[in-house]
Amino acid sequence: MRINLFLLLGFYLLLQNNGFAQSATKTNTRQSVIYRCLPCGLECDNKDYLKPGQCASCGMELVNKASIRFGSISPAAICQYIQTHPSVVLIDVRTKEEFEGRADPDFDGLANSINIPIQELEKRIPALSALKEKDIIVFCSHSHRSPRAAYLLGKNGFRKVKNMSGGMSMMRDNTCKK
Numbered sequence: 001m002r003i004n005l006f007l008l009l010g011f012y013l014l015l016q017n018n019g020f021a022q023s024a025t026k027t028n029t030r031q032s033v034i035y036r037c038l039p040c041g042l043e044c045d046n047k048d049y050l051k052p053g054q055c056a057s058c059g060m061e062l063v064n065k066a067s068i069r070f071g072s073i074s075p076a077a078i079c080q081y082i083q084t085h086p087s088v089v090l091i092d093v094r095t096k097e098e099f100e101g102r103a104d105p106d107f108d109g110l111a112n113s114i115n116i117p118i119q120e121l122e123k124r125i126p127a128l129s130a131l132k133e134k135d136i137i138v139f140c141s142h143s144h145r146s147p148r149a150a151y152l153l154g155k156n157g158f159r160k161v162k163n164m165s166g167g168m169s170m171m172r173d174n175t176c177k178k
Helices: 002-031 075-084 118-131 146-155
Strands: 035-037 062-064 071-073 089-092 135-139 160-164
Touching: 071 075, 075 135, 118 146, 135 146, 146 160
Parallel strands: 071 160, 089 135, 135 160
Antiparallel strands: 035 062
16 A cells, blocks of 8 residues: 555656646747847848847847748849749849949849839838739848848738849849849
């Protein structure tokens, strides 16, 4: 009888500990949000953080990694992509001066692109809502502004967004330039 009481007590404690471990696991799973730098095009975009705040490298806000929903396309592949996807929407997020070729240096631009400077993008998103299901490629001169633009579009329900990594400064193929 005494052995059975110890066995029951041991079994009870085992169940309690197992329940505690499961509860702790659920708590840890809930709290294991990974944060990343609001995409700025720098190397710090790939560093993970365990809590919100600001990026230690660039000072941008840290956002939930799961909220970053855009792909990338290289400058070397973009002209071919445009040729095989003629309905792709090209958004140049550089300033009006850069877009018009009045900046120094002039990196040119992509033919048939529309200019929405990054500073205006957020307030112009409602006007772009008809494009939510379209293929979109965003670009700038060095890929420092366009990752943020791609993030903003993805955050606002645009589902097929790509960032041209490297930007116009890395373009060598002139066949799709303006």
